[in-house]
Amino acid sequence: MLVLLPPSEGKAASGRGAPLEPESLSLPGLAAARAAVLDELVELCAGDEDKAREVLGLSEGLRGEVAKNAGLRTAGARPAGEIYTGVLYDALGLASLDAAARERAARSLLVFSGLWGAVRVTDRIPSYRCSMGVRLPGLGPLGTYWRAPMASVLPEAAGDGLVLDLRSAAYAAAWKPKGEVAGRTATVRVLHAPTRKVVSHFNKATKGRMVRALLTAGVAPEDPAELAGALRDLGYEVEVRAPGRAGQAWALDVLVTEVH
Template sequence: MLVLLPPSEGKATAVRGRPLALDGLSLPELTAARGAVLDELVRLCEGDADKAAEVLGLTPGLRGELAKNAALRTAPTLPAAELYTGVLYDALGLATLDASALRRARRSVLVFSGLWGVLRLADRVPSYRCSMGVRLPGTGGLASYWRPHLDAVLPEVAGGGLVLDLRSAAYAAAWKPQGALAGRTATVRVLQVRVVGGVEKRSVVSHFNKATKGELLRALLMAGAAPKTVPALATALRDLGYEVEHPAGSPQLDVLLRGAGD
């Protein structure tokens, strides 16, 4: 099973460690593409601060991210497993997985990134600020930029197995499984279920969406689950205690979180 994750805006910063070795990252077919985005991002953040902040969508309180990006080539690095600190990653708790589950995570998880394209959890990179929604002056929109590069690499990485896609929409735009692989790709939607006036109402949630995705991935990794089809994944999640709906033939799994009634 291949698992696709978004990054997080929250990132740890290494205090010490070796600098970036671009050609040492996994999926070396992406090295040149990564280098092109890195070069433009560094130049942008070394130049006009107002322009760079506008391009990256930074508020005045986040201007310090410009200096961080300008120093990407020499800044200390840390593994992607330690870099991302957002809600999904807190719930996933990579640092507290047992050894077998962590090996499975390192083997199966890909983290999408506006700067790096995709990373494996062991890849060492510095803390950065560059979302997939950014449009760099020379490179253009990053989702469009990465799409042909990832189309050339990721089908082989996925092989003949199941793909569990837990990405947000911005990162899903950078690569969409096609053909037979699309039929082996499951997406997850988290719905809050409440009874209001005797009527069941469902709504898509945001914070709980991220936390639930992290928790269910952790549960799958800890259980050593290896489903090969979307229906088998739905069954595996039910066995782990999740309430899951899966319309026949659909790639989407709805995970239901039931709240208190009125």
């Protein structure tokens, strides 16, 4: 199973670890594209601070993020699973998983990123600020820029197993599973059961807890139908919508009664 996650907007500090080693990152087929985005981002942030803040969509209170980006090559690096924070990652709780579940997380979790394309939670990266919605002057919209590199690398990363796609729309734009990969891909919505409305904050928390439950239980569903069954066994109320035609992903609705 391959689980596709969005990053978090907020990130932990880089710390004092050794700096980034780009060649050590997973998915080496993305190396050239990563280098181009890193070069562009560092150059932008080392120049006119106000321009960089405008391009990155940062408020005055986040001005310090520009200097952080300018120093990415020498900043300390930590495992991506420690860098990404926020509601989903708090609910996922990677640090508190047992050893077996952490190994499963290292194999199965893939975090999408405007800067790195996609990384494993064990990949060591510095803290940064660059969402997939950014339009860098020399590269254009990152969601569009990443499509070709991702299309050449992600199908192999997906292998022949289930793909659980929990990304937000901006990050889903960078790679859309196609063909037979789409047929074994499941997307997830979290709905408030009484109203059938999509929930916001609790959406992220539910997805984090759901992934944690799958990792802890050690289940390995091979297709979306098996995934729905596994989630029901773990106590979730799940409705399944099969693809309307070939090349479409399955859709799972997880129903919750509490929205907090």
